[in-house]
Amino acid sequence: MNLDQCRPGRFIVLEGMDGSGKSTQHAILAERLRDRGLRVHDTHEPTSGPIGSLIRQMLNGRIQANHETIAALFAADRIDHLLNSHDGILAKINGGMTVLSDRYYFSSYAYHAASVGLDWLIQANSLSARLLRPDITIFIDVSAEMCCKRLQQRHRRPELYENLEALKAIRAKYLFAFDQLKGREAFEIIDGAGGVEGVTEQIWIIVSRLFGWDHD
Ligand code: TYD
Numbered sequence: 001m002n003l004d005q006c007r008p009g010r011f012i013v014l015e016g017m018d019g020s021g022k023s024t025q026h027a028i029l030a031e032r033l034r035d036r037g038l039r040v041h042d043t044h045e046p047t048s049g050p051i052g053s054l055i056r057q058m059l060n061g062r063i064q065a066n067h068e069t070i071a072a073l074f075a076a077d078r079i080d081h082l083l084n085s086h087d088g089i090l091a092k093i094n095g096g097m098t099v100l101s102d103r104y105y106f107s108s109y110a111y112h113a114a115s116v117g118l119d120w121l122i123q124a125n126s127l128s129a130r131l132l133r134p135d136i137t138i139f140i141d142v143s144a145e146m147c148c149k150r151l152q153q154r155h156r157r158p159e160l161y162e163n164l165e166a167l168k169a170i171r172a173k174y175l176f177a178f179d180q181l182k183g184r185e186a187f188e189i190i191d192g193a194g195g196v197e198g199v200t201e202q203i204w205i206i207v208s209r210l211f212g213w214d215h216d
Helices: 022-035 050-059 067-083 089-094 105-111 118-124 126-131 144-152 164-180 196-211
Strands: 011-016 040-044 098-102 136-141 187-191
Touching (some): 011 022, 022 098, 022 196, 040 089, 067 126, 105 118, 105 164, 118 126, 136 164, 144 164
Parallel strands (some): 011 136, 136 187
C-alpha cells in the first residue's frame, strides 16, 4: 500500500478545456457524492485566494502579463490551494473529506507547455505532486471545435486561451502529458462529446470504482 492510500480522504480532479462541460459535471458529481453521505469539499483552480485573483485578472486582460509569469503563478496558486490555513485542501483531506477539484496540475501541463515546456512544469509542480497526488484525474475530452462553439454561446468576452487555435494546441498538450505520465499518475480519459447524462454516467463508473462501490 502506498502512502496516498493511507490518507483519510480522497482527492478527485476533473480536467478539460474551456467549454468541455467540466464545471457542469463537477456540480453534478459533488451533489451525487453528498447524496452518498460523503463530506465533500468542492474547489477549483485558479483559486479564489490572492494569487488566484491576480491570475483571473491576467486571464481577462485587466492585467498584462506574459505566459511564463502566468505559468509560474499557477504553480504558486496550487501550493497555496493545498496549504493555506483558510481552506487548504490538504487539511480537508486529512480531516477525512472528499475533495473534488475543478482543475489541478494537468491544466498547467496542457495550458503552459507551449510557452515553458512540460519538463519545467513537472518540476515547478513537483512539490504539489509530492504533497497531494490525485487519487484520480478524469479528463473530459471534447474537440477544440466543439468547445469553441459552446464558448461562443456564452456571449461574453473570450479569456486568454478561449480561441480555436489555442484550444487545439491545449488538447494536444493534455494528451501528450497523459501519455508521458502514464504509470506515474492515475487518470481516465472519457469522451465528452455526448450529452450531459452520458458523461455523468462515465464519470460515476470511475468514481464508484475508486470508492469500491457497486455501480448503481
Ligand atoms: P475555467 O476552469 O474554465 O473556469 P471559469 O469557467 O470559471 O473561467 O477557467 C480557468 C482558466 O484558467 C482556463 O482558461 C484554464 C486556465 N488555467 C491555466 O491556464 N493553467 C492552470 O494551471 C489552470 C489550473 C487553469
